[in-house]
Amino acid sequence: MTDSSQIETFSRLLIANHRRLYGFVYTLVQNHTAADDIVQEATTVLWRKFDQFEPCSDFGAWAMKVARLTVFEWRRNQARLPLPIGDELFETISEQAIKASSNSEARLDALDGCVTGLNERDRDLLSERYNHNVAVSDIAKRSSRTRDAVYKVLARIHRDLLECIEHKLAAEGVV
Secondary structure, three states, X not given: OOHHHHHHHHHHHHHHHHXXXXXXXXXXXXXXXXXXXXXXXXXXXHHHOHHHOOOOOOHHHHHHHHHHXXXXXXXXXXXXXXXXXXXXXXXXXXXXXHHHHHHHHHHHHHHHHHHHOOOHHHXXXXXXXXXXXXXXXXXXXXXXXXXXXXXXXXXXXXXXXXXXXXXXXXHHXXX
């Protein structure tokens, strides 16, 4: 990989995962200034170690592992200050956050596939309700249905989507 394409690839991956990374760090330190500093430091480490990144793997998960180590270092430097949680609890929380983040991306991918698989009428109803924020009462008036009927259709769609997502995740081995 040439220097220019490596820089471009790194930049694209970092930009796509920056909010996820910042959210993860902020969850662990509960301080915006510290989170900014830690993300900046983690970004420097990520760039230095970018040649170790496996191109087909989850950049966000890898970045979060690097950020977690950066937070550990920050915590060690802050030892003179009282910290809200102990190291053991911190480790547990950070591991769960990394797993949850990876699972949430898989869930969103599954949701996209499941929504695409809905019939057009159901997709339109979901879009009207959630993308365009149309009130259920307005949808009911426009479609000559009762509010309860619209709620029941939405509940059925939600149930179908949940079953579809769970099926897709189980097939992919994601829990």
